[in-house]
Amino acid sequence: MSKPKVFEKPTGLKDYLPGAVANLRNIEYRVLDCMEKWGYNQIVTPTLEFYDTVGVASSTLDRKLFKLLDQNGRTLVLRSDMTAPIARVVASLLKDQSFPLRLSYHANVFRAFEAEAGRESEFFQTGVELVGDESSDADAEVIALAIASLQSAGVKKFKIALGHVGFLNGLLNEILKDREEEQTALKECLLNRDYVGYRQLLKQFSLDANKEKELEGILRLRGGEEICAQARLVTQDRTAQQSIQHLCEIWDVLKAYGVSEHVLIDLTMIGDFSYYTGMTFEGYAADLGFPVCSGGRYDNLLTQFGRPAPATGFALKTTRIMEVTDKESSHTPYHVLILYSHEHRKEALECASGMRSREGVIVETRKVQQKAEVDSIKLQADGIYHFLGRTYGDMISFV
Secondary structure: OOOOOOOOOOOOOOOOOHHHHHHHHHHHHHHHHHHHHOOOEEOOOOOEEEHHHHHHHOOOOHHHOOEEEOOOOOEEEEOOOOHHHHHHHHOOOOOOOOOOEEEEEEEEEEOOOOHHHOOOOEEEEEEEEEEOOOOHHHHHHHHHHHHHHHHHHOOOOEEEEEEEHHHHHHHHHHHOOOOHHHHHHHHHHHHOOOHHHHHHHHHHOOOOHHHHHHHHHHHHOEEOOHHHHHHHOOOOOHHHHHHHHHHHHHHHHHHHHOOHHHEEEEOOOOOOOOOOOOEEEEEEEOOOOOEEEEEEEOOOHHHHHOOOOOEEEEEEEHHHHHHHHOOOOOOOOEEEEEEEOHHHHHHHHHHHHHHHOOOOEEEEEEEOOOHHHHHOOEEOOOOOEEEOOEEEOEEEEEO
């Protein structure tokens, strides 16, 4: 194996230059502020966790985990999501706090992808976990907060697709009872949005015409509140019926929040983590073909850490949101350059200190040796100053 070049980075990792970092932090601060206003308190967990605890509980495929050994030979992992680490904390350091718990976070997470996939192995997430509340109101709360968080992040056009693991499980078990491999294959197609492959599999299963029609009909169960009524007619399975009832209750709460216009019911959708047990949802921005947020209910995860409790939450894919907000107009700080000579240094730095106390003002100072350097500044017709390859909204001289 060849030695990496001086400027080479591992596959899937990237550098963030000042402009991108400013955008990332701007999104982070606004979203965390939004979450705090909803009663969610920020938590920070380690980047490294034990494989046998958080690594296994994360439900991330083993081949997608970054593993390493500590000095005692124990296997560690770089965290692949934030839900499992938070579940560990809830069951240990927060074990004496009563439910419900509302926790928020912003963190980088790591997943190993094939090089040819072109996907990032390190990315940022901002999200919440609502632990200890099994109600439909709790599920609706995290969806409504996800909508508010996307708006705070500057995403203007988006839709939330809402599904339920129980509906698909119940329907598939009713029609394909004891045919688990075939159920798994169909779910894999739905997870990958491979509807052509889904239909091809149905034809290969040699089902009678009615059953094939029922399973193909799932692909049309996408829309508004009317989908609940349509789904009730598709199956008599108890689990599926209870799931639809739960979705109807969530929809009623979302209407009370006044955000149902942003949501569509999509019963073809299933979460990409095996720990999801109930409703799942994904948010899609108008300009992107992949989700900018995802979440759902995971009532069994905390059992693995010894403190059984229902839970629900979501994560914004902050790195992806940057691709949308980069295109949007955003507030630009007022950038001021203060030039000073040795004789006027004290008053120049006092002026800079005073200006930095103002909201939205960035101040740079630079000592100059002679007045000719000041004269080299170019003032454009639009009121922008140019000096040494940089631009400023204003310039003050103490020379």
